[in-house]
Amino acid sequence: MSSITNPAGAMPAAPDTEADAVTATAAPRRAWRAWAGVALLLLVLLLLPFLLKNYRVFQLTLVLVYAIAVLGLNLLTGYNGQISLGHGAFYALGAYIAAILMDRYAIPYWGTLPAAFLACLVLGFLMGFPALRLGGLHLALATFALAVAMPQMLKWKGIEHMTGGVQGIVLAKPEPPFDFSLFGVELGADRWLFMFTLGIAALMFWLAANLVRGRIGRALVAIRDHPIAASAMGINLAIFKSLTFGISAAYTGVAGALGGIAVAFVAPDSFPAFLSLSLLVGAVVGGLGTIWGAVFGAVFIQFVPNIAEGVSKSAPAAIYGICLIGLMYLAPTGVMGILRKVFERLRRR
Amino acid sequence: MGSIRIGLAILGLAVAAATGPAAAQKKYDPGASDKEIKVGHIGPYSGPASAYGRIGQAIKAYFDKVNADGGINGRKIAFITLDDGYNPARTVEQARKLVEQEEVLLLFQSLGTPSNSAIHKYMNQRKVPQLFVATGATKWGDPKNYPWTMGWQPSYQSEAKIYARHLLETKPDGKVAVLYQNDDYGKDYLEGFVAGLGEKAKTMIVARASYEVTDATIDSQMVTLKSSGADVFFNVTTPKFAAQAIKKAAELDWKPLHYLNSVSNSVASVMKPAGVEAGIGIISGFYIMDPTDPNFQKTKGFGAWSDWMDKYQPGGDKKDNFNVYGYTVAQTLEQVLKQCGDELTRANVMKQAASLDLTLPMLIDGINIKTGPADFYPIEGEELRRFDGASWASMGKVYGE
Numbered sequence: 001m002s003s004i005t006n007p008a009g010a011m012p013a014a015p016d017t018e019a020d021a022v023t024a025t026a027a028p029r030r031a032w033r034a035w036a037g038v039a040l041l042l043l044v045l046l047l048l049p050f051l052l053k054n055y056r057v058f059q060l061t062l063v064l065v066y067a068i069a070v071l072g073l074n075l076l077t078g079y080n081g082q083i084s085l086g087h088g089a090f091y092a093l094g095a096y097i098a099a100i101l102m103d104r105y106a107i108p109y110w111g112t113l114p115a116a117f118l119a120c121l122v123l124g125f126l127m128g129f130p131a132l133r134l135g136g137l138h139l140a141l142a143t144f145a146l147a148v149a150m151p152q153m154l155k156w157k158g159i160e161h162m163t164g165g166v167q168g169i170v171l172a173k174p175e176p177p178f179d180f181s182l183f184g185v186e187l188g189a190d191r192w193l194f195m196f197t198l199g200i201a202a203l204m205f206w207l208a209a210n211l212v213r214g215r216i217g218r219a220l221v222a223i224r225d226h227p228i229a230a231s232a233m234g235i236n237l238a239i240f241k242s243l244t245f246g247i248s249a250a251y252t253g254v255a256g257a258l259g260g261i262a263v264a265f266v267a268p269d270s271f272p273a274f275l276s277l278s279l280l281v282g283a284v285v286g287g288l289g290t291i292w293g294a295v296f297g298a299v300f301i302q303f304v305p306n307i308a309e310g311v312s313k314s315a316p317a318a319i320y321g322i323c324l325i326g327l328m329y330l331a332p333t334g335v336m337g338i339l340r341k342v343f344e345r346l347r348r349r
Numbered sequence: 350m351g352s353i354r355i356g357l358a359i360l361g362l363a364v365a366a367a368t369g370p371a372a373a374q375k376k377y378d379p380g381a382s383d384k385e386i387k388v389g390h391i392g393p394y395s396g397p398a399s400a401y402g403r404i405g406q407a408i409k410a411y412f413d414k415v416n417a418d419g420g421i422n423g424r425k426i427a428f429i430t431l432d433d434g435y436n437p438a439r440t441v442e443q444a445r446k447l448v449e450q451e452e453v454l455l456l457f458q459s460l461g462t463p464s465n466s467a468i469h470k471y472m473n474q475r476k477v478p479q480l481f482v483a484t485g486a487t488k489w490g491d492p493k494n495y496p497w498t499m500g501w502q503p504s505y506q507s508e509a510k511i512y513a514r515h516l517l518e519t520k521p522d523g524k525v526a527v528l529y530q531n532d533d534y535g536k537d538y539l540e541g542f543v544a545g546l547g548e549k550a551k552t553m554i555v556a557r558a559s560y561e562v563t564d565a566t567i568d569s570q571m572v573t574l575k576s577s578g579a580d581v582f583f584n585v586t587t588p589k590f591a592a593q594a595i596k597k598a599a600e601l602d603w604k605p606l607h608y609l610n611s612v613s614n615s616v617a618s619v620m621k622p623a624g625v626e627a628g629i630g631i632i633s634g635f636y637i638m639d640p641t642d643p644n645f646q647k648t649k650g651f652g653a654w655s656d657w658m659d660k661y662q663p664g665g666d667k668k669d670n671f672n673v674y675g676y677t678v679a680q681t682l683e684q685v686l687k688q689c690g691d692e693l694t695r696a697n698v699m700k701q702a703a704s705l706d707l708t709l710p711m712l713i714d715g716i717n718i719k720t721g722p723a724d725f726y727p728i729e730g731e732e733l734r735r736f737d738g739a740s741w742a743s744m745g746k747v748y749g750e
Contacts, residue, residue, distance in 0.1 A: 053450075054449055055445065055446070055449035055450045058445065151563075155561060155563075157531075165531065165532070166437075166463060166531060166532050166561060167437065167466055167467070167532055167533060168437060168438075168467065170466070170467060170469070170471075172470070173474075263438075263441060264471070265437070265438065265467055267436075267437045267463075267467065269436045269437065269438055269563070270437075270438035
């Protein structure tokens, strides 16, 4: 990372220290409240699975998985302004890497995450280079092509012996490493997987939050808003944009691996082009350019289709569309935008 | 005073004795109660195999009749059916929903080899019956390793062996081209066919072509197969592609000895869309009555089926053998649940499913349903029939029993 901070360090130092000085006094008070809030949230999340049935816990695990995936996309599209309609492909790659390692090479489930992270980091970085030549809509189409091609590439006969072809790979659900029960409810595979995913999610969210709060985050936003000015200030656009692509892909790849483990099944048709679109929907609905927005986006992706199916058996997609359009009109800056307005109004009072 | 008390005590004991054992016999697993039995079902109501959605509808209509007639041992059937679009990933989702959210007693007639493969391990881990699956893959009859899964229709391999036997008997010097779906279902048929031909398989099979169920057409595969010079065609396709294959063969002016797998011999869903003239001469295996055969239409069983169609599926197509299939398999479950009596546990459901010995009105004469603790293949017999442009005419012999 030090090679990255050098270009960013070329930015004038003075504004940095001024801004830091202003926030220095307010920082400890705000930091204490923020930490307490997060700790409380984590406590609730640790207790919640023991109050819910297995199926709900499974659904919440998927919410966490989508949250990590949407966060990855948000880093690229929200903070860095590169539109990607192909993140479902990285999700699929992460899932398949986890499945193949677990099924064919007997690697334990937690060992597959670093592999998925690294593989998608490298692939995302490599995808970042051609992306440099494309902007806006052209990049969106190029990434969309990747999303559309992915299910059929996964069915390719040449790699069928590894991927299991159209039938995919069935995985065994990981059992908890110790016995535990709370409120008379056993830990079990579903709850353990929720805790594990929660831990990974917390780690990845913390890393992302630190990333965007510092110089790198400012560089990303500068590239998004004024790329020429950013480049004039010494930010190396090529390296930054490619690395952002890589990290974003890595985040979504880890999410894919966790998703594959949670569902215990991967098949080419589990990752249609619609998944890529869903991730973008989640990023926008949650709030582009925010960290916590990813969580709200994930809740939308996971639960709104189910609710839509409950409302109408024959046209659930139409209900989904209506919800989405409604949200775009009422909350164009996403859920985080609404929350921010609410907080500001409370603070003014 | 004392005698009244003693009398009351004796009366109380008598009542307890009368109701006690009876109450103890009622055993329920999730999904069963005094009032209802929850039966889960997953089928392709959308997607490339949506022709099969009619089976789910027929089953629902049959259970409507059962409920109208008072239910099974006084309990109504709550039939919960979900769509998976023939997409194994969605099957996994829907199976979890049925088992963990709806808490059904059993999963009945889930359709599709890839779909059932995706949930095979899960259902057995959860110890929930995956009963009478709507696929003939041979692997469903494995009580030792998968005691909670059971098929219903004749296994694909045994059906393919029947075709191979017929081919060796009638055209031992034939050259065979095979078209098959590239998944466990297609490969199962192919494996059985190759095994049935024995040593002659290598010389007789001159061409093989596969397709993905998500492909739009199989026209290019058909051209390849015709150009191989084969004069026998083994057609292992699901309804949509079967109709395409039959139509294309006629367009290419290719008239081989054509064996069509039993999953696609529906007159309404395949033969008509393909064009009935194109289908003349095709041979397929049957275990349930073809509703277009005038000989079957005279039987008493057909009469009862026809009445049921009129009352419970008034818009339904009486030429569609999916309606016969759904009717018959639902009757099989009805028998199993009847045999369970008041002990509606999942283990007992499997136990009763493995102790069946019955004939059903819409099964072809000579074919019955028989299972045992080591025999998880309920139907094993099949009759070969040839399409004559209007219906499937019997060739006279029942194989495989």
